[in-house]
Amino acid sequence: MNYLARISPFIQFGFLAKVGFLAMDFFFVLFLIVAVRQVYAMNSIISGSGNPYIVKLVIFVLLIVAVSLFLTALVIL
């Protein structure tokens, strides 16, 4: 009991850090979704100016990694 009381602030701080990290990652995912929308919007304005598949692939990979990180942090942290 004494031991738990001693480490409880640390557990609480760990929880706050987890929430902080998840919030940060969540906003990053939102930012990436905005980026995806903008890439699609720009591709509808002008197409054929390079390689749209690579441009879209990179942003989708980023998005998948960010979502995976969010879900993993949700479980592990």
Added chain:
Amino acid sequence: MPDIFIAEPKETAAAPNEPTPLINAEETLPPQNPVRLFSALKKDPDGIDFQDKEDDEKIILFIRRSFITNVRWLFFGSLLLILPLFLPFILKFFPNPLLFLPSKFYFFLSAFYYLLVVAYWYVNFISWYFNISLVTDKRVIAIEFSNLVYKDVAATKINLVQDVSFEQIGAIRTFFDYGDVLVQTAGTLDNFTFESAPQPENIVHITEDLIGKHNELFG
């Protein structure tokens, strides 16, 4: 005996010596002069389509900023990428600001940090990639896009263009042959600037030729 059912004569297939009609042959062919991922200047490019493009409109010039202008963010991004390698050395002189965090956070924070660096690269790249100027046989079009939040498409008819000039100031711009091309339009219409365009002299010559031809044809 009366016929109950008489089959309709089948439509005969095309005669063997008759050529089979092609399904829009132009569309099936790959573009001969496509714009590549890192192309900054292309004359008579193929395969480009933009909003409100007229059917008989031909793109003469495709212009992006010179690729050398990307060196700054490429360098800064690379610096950010290798910065964590020097972290143990830096932390010898400064107190560790993350010491209060549980150790399992370090992996997640590192992964998040690298995601941010890649996102920084990506946003800068698409800001360059989608910042496009087009000179067609009918119009001058400037598509501006920066930092995901600013988007602007402006166009003017080629017969309203009065003068085209360029500015190439500085040793770096002269060495790498890029500069600003200024397209002045008539009256109160906005002028266009193709910022940091590669081979500005060529762009000016081609655009001037185009204005001259247009004036010859239409007075």
